[in-house]
Amino acid sequence: MKIPEKVFNTLFFLPIVIFLASQAYAGEPVKFTFTSPESKVVFEGSSTFHDFDGKASEISGFAEGDIENLEDTSKGTFEVKVVSMTTNHEKRDSNMMEDMAEKLFPVISFNLTRIAILKKPASESDHYLVKISGELAMHGVKKDIAFPATMSLSDKAINLKASVPLSLKDFDIKPRTFLFMSVKDQIKVDFDLTGVRI
Template sequence: MSVRPADRRKAAMRAGARVAFAVLCTAPGAAGARATEAPLKFKILPVRSSVRFDARATGHTVHGVTQQVSGEVVFDPEDLAKNARVTLQVQAATLNTGNKVRDRKMRESHLETERHPLIGFRSSKVEAIAPSLREGETQEMNVSGTLSLHGVDRNIVFPVKAVRRGGDLLVSGETTLRMSDYGIPVPGFLFVKVQDQVKVMFEVVAAPDGTGS
């Protein structure tokens, strides 16, 4: 049975289309389009962020806070476990409890801020319940890393909640530290004694790098 010229032309066109599609799919540009997007970088905004602590003492609780928080968060929104990293720094001398005498003693005798001006955290691993964090989503995760405090580096895990909202990234969490683990003398005077354990809380807002101040 002979094949009509028109049928041959149609078959040739279909074959050509398949070849063109295959070439496009294997081209460098197409591979890049299918590949995971580059990780996003967010810069922490001090004016919208804070680190707080609660230290229980005899008869009361001492509350401290600072907004002198800086750092960045980098992550792939489609794969949180890949290339995610968090760096955060706090100016130790800016921690404020609302009592000038107590603050001076805290800075000079306990945190020794002239010798150890920065409190820092650098992540080493991010473990999330779900793999992604897209705009409008909330995600719970554990962020492991190294906390540098009072000249001592210790591994720690922060349970955190992250939310992407209006283009910004909101991250909050809390943990409990022991002052003695970091060589910090536990404050105490006469009948007033501060507990070794201190509750640390943070709320940071980060904007896409280059858009915030």
């Protein structure tokens, strides 16, 4: 039985088109944006008599890279507006804004410089274990930091989770004393960033 010419051409060229399209997609970077409702940044600290925690509500940023070659192509940044940080204690929050000089330095930012894959997911429901390196800018001071994180990745979304210890002194932040209570130097920042593909 003779195959019609149009059908033959379709059957012949379709695999080639699919192959070329898949190769183009594999080599192209994909971009994800982080937004406040889906992403969370919380911080924990200690003072003379008790511990406290807080959160930031205004978060933005992006992550970009070739999914097949993350270590060599990844880049990204995320920002937190200082004014959106709160510990649900009016006086402490007011002191925090002054200590961080919010009017002069309204944004805390992190710029990714490298991502190293420590462990690949064993299944589609598993996550990557990665080491993230970059520059953190806070209170007018820039500092290179690196920390482990878990990363979940799909065609439509990315999620990054990590816990990062920080020293306030490293960023020239000197918390004031209030009613004989002073904030200790070490804080812990936990972030859970979810980005959607654009």
